[in-house]
Amino acid sequence: MNVLITGGAGFIGSHLATRLVSLGHRVIVIDNEATGRREDVPAGAELVRGDVSQIAELEQLFASGLDAVLHVAGQVSLIRSFTDPVVDLRTNVEGTVNVLRLCVAHKVPRLLYASSMTVYGRDGALPTPEDTPCAPISYYGITKYAAERYVHTTAERSDLEFDLHVTSFRMYNVYGPRQALDNPYQGVLGIFLGNLLRDEPITIFGDGRQSRDFIYIDDVVDAWVGALDNAASYGQVINLGSGQQLSINALADHVLGAFGRSRDDWPVRHASARPGEQRQVEAEVARARAVLGWEPRVAFEAGLAETVRWARQTEMTGSRR
Numbered sequence: 001m002n003v004l005i006t007g008g009a010g011f012i013g014s015h016l017a018t019r020l021v022s023l024g025h026r027v028i029v030i031d032n033e034a035t036g037r038r039e040d041v042p043a044g045a046e047l048v049r050g051d052v053s054q055i056a057e058l059e060q061l062f063a064s065g066l067d068a069v070l071h072v073a074g075q076v077s078l079i080r081s082f083t084d085p086v087v088d089l090r091t092n093v094e095g096t097v098n099v100l101r102l103c104v105a106h107k108v109p110r111l112l113y114a115s116s117m118t119v120y121g122r123d124g125a126l127p128t129p130e131d132t133p134c135a136p137i138s139y140y141g142i143t144k145y146a147a148e149r150y151v152h153t154t155a156e157r158s159d160l161e162f163d164l165h166v167t168s169f170r171m172y173n174v175y176g177p178r179q180a181l182d183n184p185y186q187g188v189l190g191i192f193l194g195n196l197l198r199d200e201p202i203t204i205f206g207d208g209r210q211s212r213d214f215i216y217i218d219d220v221v222d223a224w225v226g227a228l229d230n231a232a233s234y235g236q237v238i239n240l241g242s243g244q245q246l247s248i249n250a251l252a253d254h255v256l257g258a259f260g261r262s263r264d265d266w267p268v269r270h271a272s273a274r275p276g277e278q279r280q281v282e283a284e285v286a287r288a289r290a291v292l293g294w295e296p297r298v299a300f301e302a303g304l305a306e307t308v309r310w311a312r313q314t315e316m317t318g319s320r321r
């Protein structure tokens with residue numbers, strides 16, 4: 001297949017690119033390199049520098065004839081969505097609308113979209129099934145949800161002259177190798193690993209009893225790639241999490257433990273809770289199981305060990321500085 005991956009130099013996108021290239025697909029990546037890294041795009045994929053919020057930068061890629069688009073590009077920071085709401089809106093919503101307009105114009109038959117568990121907002125049932133009403137509590141959750149609705153509403157348009165099959169993955173906290181270790185706006189696990197590697201204190205926002213559902217990158221890639229030609233996933237919104245909660249306090253202890261440390265010999269600070277935060281988070285993954293025959297296969301301890309191994313090596317070689 002000819003596959004375009006937006007955000008394909010980023011953490012999740014580059015892992016998707018690597019897998020698809022190894023399966024023999026022709027992969028084109030577009031990335032603005034805001035957080036994505038050229039070095040993470042696999043040899044064998046074509047990288048084009050460009051921004052999804054500029055439709056002109058996407059146009060020529062669609063002209064080459066695409067079989068599928070994996071739309072992963074996005075502004076990912078909940079904090080930045082509050083401090084820089086227009087960038088968040090442009091990247092997440094306008095960027096998705098641009099991708100959709102081009103999918104329609106070029107009759108691309110397949111689109112997979114990177115949605116987020118932040119669309120649910122506060123106080124849903126736990127674990128949270130996909131039919132839970134969405135009431136996002138961060139600007140970021142709003143833009144991810146708006147974009148998701150654009151995706152599905154476009155696929156259902158009665159005036160399309162072709163079948164546009166779409167699937168959205170509401171991803172939980174994805175972690176693993178290539179996660180940023182030095183970006184305070186990126187995922188907490190990478191931030192804590194970076195803290196340990198650089199001899200910095202760990203900072204926990206709020207009381208640390210908020211929980212997240214951590215899912216290993218390889219499990220996420222399995223689901224996306226398995227869905228590509230799986231007709232049962234057409235039109236579906238699917239949670240991708242492990243189905244297990246981990247508190248941020250417990251996460252800090254796991255990361256400290258992986259370095260042979262504990263709170264007794266490592267500074268752990270508390271700072272005020274961030275706005276727009278969900279409290280308890282746990283995915284219901286029955287739909288992913290039923291539709292994709294998917295299982296989260298990597299236990300947290302194994303995924304953490306692999307990520308720590310990668311992070312230590314990265315720090316030693318200085319390859320990500």
Ligand code: UD1
Binds near residue numbers: 078117210248277
């Ligand atoms: C993350 C992703 C978001 C994705 C969502 C899906 C990032 C930046 N955000 O949001 O794109 O859609 O998962 O689940 O990757 N925390 C600390 N100390 C720190 C950093 C964070 O205590 O130094 C806490 C936060 O307050 C929060 C938790 O850790 O309670 C998780 O934060 P974070 O990794 O930033 O992700 P989410 O907001 O869950």
